[in-house]
Amino acid sequence: MSNLAEQFNNPIPFQQPQGVLAQASSSREMEEVKGQIFMAKQFPRNVFQAEQRVLDTCKRPALAQVAMYQYPRGGQRVTGPSIRLAEAIAQNWGNLSYGIQELEQREGESVAKAFCWDLETNVRQEKVFTIKHSMKAKGAIKKLEDPRDIYEKVANDGARRLRSCILGVIPGDIIDKAIVQCHETLAGNSQGPLKDRIANALRSFKEQHRVTQEMIKQSLVTMLTRLLNTTM
Structure with a gap:
């Protein structure tokens, strides 16, 4: 009798089955994916504007300097677009879902997945690999035991697969144009991104002529209004 009373006074904590938690997590991820697809369909990319954003980003010297990787192999030098350039292109291309996921961690190794998915066209690249x-x-050979070292190893090895996935989804001509623009930037043939040039011009007007951005905007509005009135 005392045992029964103790059970009521100290009830066993309720534990959800592992399968229920996994199913709930899967359902949540599915809803997130549906939301991303819906937003991509509602706001499709303007290919021309996306291309211009990519090329404008490649006019940044800091990006152009790390845009290409190279290493020696068999007496030759292998080169290609780096993960930094691939990520910059993906960010400006828009409506992409990409990343690296660690699927499983076992004794001495991890199983991970790199992926890139165009939410508009449903084109997807995916690579599952063991690290x-x-x-x-x-x-x-040094064995890694610190969790941070393992995390960095997975991230570094996954970056190469992620780069391959992104480059497999983005149109090849966009990649080629981005590489050419990076080379022109390094050669000093680029005046910098348009937004930086506008910001520098506004700063110069303010410092030298005490003309603010609001004053310039108001002047343009007045000029357009006069132009419309004369044409009507």
Whole structure:
């Protein structure tokens, strides 16, 4: 009798089955994906504007300097667009879902997935790969045990797969134009992004002529109003 009373006084905490939690998480992710697809359909990309944003971003010297990777192989130098350039293009292309997910962590290795999905066209690139929890240092293989070291190893190895996925979704001619623009930026043939040039011009007007952005905007509105009145 005392055992029964103790059970009522100290009830066993309720635990949801693992399958229920997994199903709830899967349902939440599905709803998030549906929301992303809906927004992509409601606000489709303007391809011309997206291309101009990509090329404008490539006029930034800081990006152009890290836009290409290169390493020696077999007496030759291998080069190509870096993950930094791929991410910059994806950000400006718009309506893309991309990233790296660690699917499973086992003893001595992790299973991860890199993906890039165009929410408008339903074009998707996905790569599942295994990463050993080790790295080569000073000619010897070092086993990684610190969680932070493992995380960085997964992120670094996943970046190469993510770059491949992004480049497999973005049209090839956009990639080629971005690379050319980066080379022109490094060669000093670029005047910088349009938004930076506008900001510098506004700053110069304010410092040298005490003309603010609001004054310029009001002047343009007045000129357009006069122009419309004369044409009517």
